[in-house]
Amino acid sequence: MFLGSGTRCDYWSEFRHCKSLKNCFHHYYTYGTVPSCQQWKEDYHNCREWEKHRGTEAKEALRRSEKIRVAEQRNFIPVWQLRQEPPRDWHVPLNQEKPQDS
Amino acid sequence: RKKCRLFTQSPSKEEYGYDLFPERKPGEHKKTSIAESLFTFNHKCQVMLQFAVETSPYAKLLLSAMKSSGCKVFKDRHFSCEDCDGTVSGGFDAASSQIVLCQNNIHQQSHMNRVVTHELIHAFDHCRAHVDWFNNFRHLACSEIRAANLSGDCSFTNEVARFNFGLKRHHQECVRGRALRSILAVRKISRAEAEKIVDEVFDSCFNDHAPFGRIPHSKRDAKFAYRDYMNRDRYYANL
Numbered sequence: 001m002f003l004g005s006g007t008r009c010d011y012w013s014e015f016r017h018c019k020s021l022k023n024c025f026h027h028y029y030t031y032g033t034v035p036s037c038q039q040w041k042e043d044y045h046n047c048r049e050w051e052k053h054r055g056t057e058a059k060e061a062l063r064r065s066e067k068i069r070v071a072e073q074r075n076f077i078p079v080w081q082l083r084q085e086p087p088r089d090w091h092v093p094l095n096q097e098k099p100q101d102s
Numbered sequence: 103r104k105k106c107r108l109f110t111q112s113p114s115k116e117e118y119g120y121d122l123f124p125e126r127k128p129g130e131h132k133k134t135s136i137a138e139s140l141f142t143f144n145h146k147c148q149v150m151l152q153f154a155v156e157t158s159p160y161a162k163l164l165l166s167a168m169k170s171s172g173c174k175v176f177k178d179r180h181f182s183c184e185d186c187d188g189t190v191s192g193g194f195d196a197a198s199s200q201i202v203l204c205q206n207n208i209h210q211q212s213h214m215n216r217v218v219t220h221e222l223i224h225a226f227d228h229c230r231a232h233v234d235w236f237n238n239f240r241h242l243a244c245s246e247i248r249a250a251n252l253s254g255d256c257s258f259t260n261e262v263a264r265f266n267f268g269l270k271r272h273h274q275e276c277v278r279g280r281a282l283r284s285i286l287a288v289r290k291i292s293r294a295e296a297e298k299i300v301d302e303v304f305d306s307c308f309n310d311h312a313p314f315g316r317i318p319h320s321k322r323d324a325k326f327a328y329r330d331y332m333n334r335d336r337y338y339a340n341l
Contacts, residue, residue, distance in 0.1 A: 012144065013252045014326070015230055017322070017326065022319075022320065022322075023319075025258075026258075026317075026320070026323075027321035028269070028270060029258055029269060029270075029271075029272055029273050029319075030271065030273040030274065030317060030319075031271065032270045034273040045281055057240060059277050073315060075309065076305065076306040076307075076309040076310055077306055078231075079232065079240055079241060079303050079306050079307060080233055080234075080241055080244065080304065081228075081230040082230060082232075083229075083230055083231055084261065085172065086171060086172030086173045086229055087173070087199065087228065087229065088184045089199060090172075091179075092199075092200050093175075094178070094179065094198065094200075102239040
C-alpha cells in the first residue's frame with residue numbers, strides 16, 4: 001500500500017486503528033468476531049526493514065501481504081457485469097431527453 | 103425513515119415508485135424561481151448538499167471514484183432537491199441520471215450526508231456496471247445491500263436511534279432488513295420472493311466494498327479509505 005508512495009510506512013497507523021476499541025467494536029458488530037491485526041504489525045516491521053536496508057526479502061514479504069489484501073477485496077462473484085465505458089446518457093443535458101411514456 | 107427509491111421509466115409510474123416523487127414528471131424538469139430558491143426547504147437542501155460534497159469523506163471518495171470511472175458528477179445536473187411524499191429521503195433516477203434529495207424530509211446535515219452517500223453508491227454502481235434497475239431484482243437488491251452496508255445507514259448509533267438494539271453481527275441483519283424493505287417499497291413482489299433474492303446475492307454484495315476498500319464505520323474509516331483510494335495508482339504500480 002505504501003511501497004514507495006512517499007507516505008513512510010503508515011502501516012503503524014493502520015495497526016493502531018485496527019486495534020482500537022472502536023474498531024474492535026465495529027468488527028464485532030459486523031462480523032461477530034474481534035479483528036486480527038497482526039498482519040499490519042508485520043507489514044510495518046517489514047516496511048521499516050526495507051527502508052533501512054532495502055532488503056529484497058522484506059520487500060517481497062510486503063508485496064505478498066498486499067497482494068493477499070487486494071485478493072481478499074475481490075473474493076466474491078459479482079452479480080452484474082462491469083462496464084467497459086460509462087453510460088452514454090450520463091452527461092446528456094436535462095430537457096433534451098426524449099419524453100417518457102406515462 | 104425509508105431511505106431510497108430506485109425508479110425507472112414505466113407506462114405505469116406508480117408501479118416503480120414514481121408516485122413518491124410527485125415533482126418528477128417524466129419528460130419535464132421544473133425550474134425554481136429566485137424567490138423559491140432563497141427562503142424555502144429548497145435553499146436549505148442546496149446548502150446542506152454543498153456542505154456534504156465538500157466535507158464528507160464518504161461523498162468525496164465516491165465523487166472521485168465516479169470521476170475516475172467517467173461519470174463526473176455536476177451538482178446542478180446530477181442532484182435535484184425536490185418535495186417527496188411520505189417519509190422517503192431520496193432516490194436515484196437511472197432514467198435521467200439524477201440523484202433526488204427530498205428537501206421536505208431531510209433537515210439535519212448528518213442525515214443529508216448519509217442520503218448523499220447512499221444515493222451516490224447507487225449512482226456509482228450505475229456508472230461502473232450494467233445494472234438493470236428496471237427488470238433485474240438481483241441487481242436492485244445488490245445495490246441496496248451495498249448502499250445500506252457502506253453508507254453508515256446501519257451504524258450502531260443509527261440502529262439504536264431506531265430502537266433496533268443488537269450487537270453481534272447486527273450490522274448484517276440491518277443491511278438485510280433495509281435492502282428487503284427498499285425492494286418491497288418499489289417493486290410488486292411478495293416478501294418471501296424478496297427475501298429469497300436478498301439471500302441469493304447477499305454474500306457477494308455484502309463483500310463488494312468498492313470504492314471504499316473496506317466497510318467505513320466512521321468518518322475516520324472513510325478518511326483512511328479516501329487516502330488509500332487516492333494512492334491506488336502508485337499502489338498497484340508497486341505491486
